[in-house]
Amino acid sequence: MANNFPRRPPSGIKVIVVGAGFAGLAAAIECDRKGHSVTLFDKVDNIDEITRIGDIISFDPNGSVAFERWPGVVNEMEAIARQTKHIDLYHHQGKFVTRQDFSHEKAWGRRINGHRGQLHNIIYRHAVDRGIDIRLGKRVEDYFEQDSPPQAGVVINGERIAADVVIAAEGVRSRGRKIVLGFDENPKSSGYAVYRAWFPADRVRNNPVIKHLVENGDTHQGFIGPDIHFLASTIKNGTEVNWVFTHIDDGNIEESWQFPGKPEEALKYLEGWCDVVHELVKATPEGRLIDHKLVYRDPLPTFISPKRRIALIGDAAHPFLPTSIQGASQSIEDGVVLATCLELSGKQDIPRALKAYEKLRYARVHRAQANGPKMRERWHKADWNEVWKKPEMIHLIRETWLLNFDAEKDAYDRFWTVLEELDHDEQQIKPRL
Numbered sequence: 001m002a003n004n005f006p007r008r009p010p011s012g013i014k015v016i017v018v019g020a021g022f023a024g025l026a027a028a029i030e031c032d033r034k035g036h037s038v039t040l041f042d043k044v045d046n047i048d049e050i051t052r053i054g055d056i057i058s059f060d061p062n063g064s065v066a067f068e069r070w071p072g073v074v075n076e077m078e079a080i081a082r083q084t085k086h087i088d089l090y091h092h093q094g095k096f097v098t099r100q101d102f103s104h105e106k107a108w109g110r111r112i113n114g115h116r117g118q119l120h121n122i123i124y125r126h127a128v129d130r131g132i133d134i135r136l137g138k139r140v141e142d143y144f145e146q147d148s149p150p151q152a153g154v155v156i157n158g159e160r161i162a163a164d165v166v167i168a169a170e171g172v173r174s175r176g177r178k179i180v181l182g183f184d185e186n187p188k189s190s191g192y193a194v195y196r197a198w199f200p201a202d203r204v205r206n207n208p209v210i211k212h213l214v215e216n217g218d219t220h221q222g223f224i225g226p227d228i229h230f231l232a233s234t235i236k237n238g239t240e241v242n243w244v245f246t247h248i249d250d251g252n253i254e255e256s257w258q259f260p261g262k263p264e265e266a267l268k269y270l271e272g273w274c275d276v277v278h279e280l281v282k283a284t285p286e287g288r289l290i291d292h293k294l295v296y297r298d299p300l301p302t303f304i305s306p307k308r309r310i311a312l313i314g315d316a317a318h319p320f321l322p323t324s325i326q327g328a329s330q331s332i333e334d335g336v337v338l339a340t341c342l343e344l345s346g347k348q349d350i351p352r353a354l355k356a357y358e359k360l361r362y363a364r365v366h367r368a369q370a371n372g373p374k375m376r377e378r379w380h381k382a383d384w385n386e387v388w389k390k391p392e393m394i395h396l397i398r399e400t401w402l403l404n405f406d407a408e409k410d411a412y413d414r415f416w417t418v419l420e421e422l423d424h425d426e427q428q429i430k431p432r433l
Contacts, residue, residue, distance in 0.1 A: 014037045016153065019314075020040055023335060047124055055115075061109025061405075062403050062404070063330070088219075089221070090221065092225025094276060098392060109403075114235065145166075146307070150164075150350075152305070167335075192246050192247065192376075194245065195292075196289070197241075197261075201234060229246055246380075260289065261289035299366060309351065314327075315327065320368075321372030334365075368402055
């Protein structure tokens with residue numbers, strides 16, 4: 001079955017990918033498409049440890065354009081994604097404020113919003129179908145790179161496993177960050193945490209306060225209040241419900257997707273909020289709520305290692321706040337661009353390929369990243385005297401430069417120009433003899 005997928009001729013480049021999340025899978029699939037030989041390692045023993053995670057994830061057109069090139073994937077995703085074209089925004093006490101319509105974005109591509117685990121499972125199965133060498137239950141202890149022979153690799157159970165290039169995609173605690181930075185550093189709290197819930201709509205359908213959310217197909221709404229925004233969706237034709245809300249981090253949770261949340265504790269943050277929000281939280285079954293610390297990392301000076309054989313992608317390179325709605329899409333872009341740079345450079349010029357990857361990604365990623373705090377402040381610090389006069393003040397940031405973008409095309413178009421710029425820059429900083 002693996003031979004049925006279109007791919008470039010073999011490049012001779014051996015790639016190790018660490019991490020089987022969205023970033024790592026995207027990088028592995030794109031490397032396979034470009035003709036590179038890929039081995040993917042992840043510490044989980046069973047992929048269900050990742051796919052069972054139940055909350056919503058969003059891919060904007062700039063991320064989903066990659067899925068269009070993976071046969072069958074985008075149609076599977078669409079079948080389980082939320083089918084809405086707008087979001088209705090409310091004051092936290094329940095008064096309707098504004099509707100933000102996204103219909104015009106169809107010209108840019110697909111918006112895919114769905115269950116994190118289910119969408120991940122679709123991509124994972126595609127990687128397996130392609131025949132990608134995926135090795136689970138393999139915890140990477142360390143990274144290395146060397147000049148002779150020129151290679152990079154990982155250490156697993158004391159064994160050194162080498163390749164031409166290593167892609168570190170295992171998130172904010174990636175061990176790859178140490179070899180890139182030259183030292184260990186810990187993630188910082190952003191000062192916020194987020195409750196996330198996903199459950200069947202049965203507990204909503206008979207509640208007179210919230211049953212309207214599941215009676216007419218899929219819906220999407222947000223409630224905006226002081227230092228909190230609460231987003232809720234119904235999905236799969238109103239048969240499933242999810243909600244999230246960001247709140248001030250009071251230090252009671254850890255940096256983990258698995259920390260259980262309790263509805264009664266969540267409600268303490270929502271005093272004075274409308275009945276719809278309260279009833280959604282109360283309807284959440286036991287075991288269907290998590291409380292997750294939103295971590296922050298200082299922007300890295302580089303995404304690549306000193307010998308340019310190891311590259312960070314996704315959250316390992318640039319963690320995003322949820323209010324950016326771009327973390328997932330940017331991680332897909334990373335994998336696409338890195339695989340393309342390796343294809344264009346060839347096996348003999350991998351260090352320049354990684355430098356080009358960084359040049360193509362660095363400014364764009366950080367510009368997109370800045371939208372997270374900006375959007376959070378727009379909601380959490382809203383001046384309601386002004387909002388009632390100009391409701392679009394609380395609309396989501398949706399910018400053409402960000403969403404109407406094809407990372408693969410951009411890499412093909414700009415790769416050689418970027419290399420020329422890098423060569424020029426290096427000549428400028430060489431010491432004069």
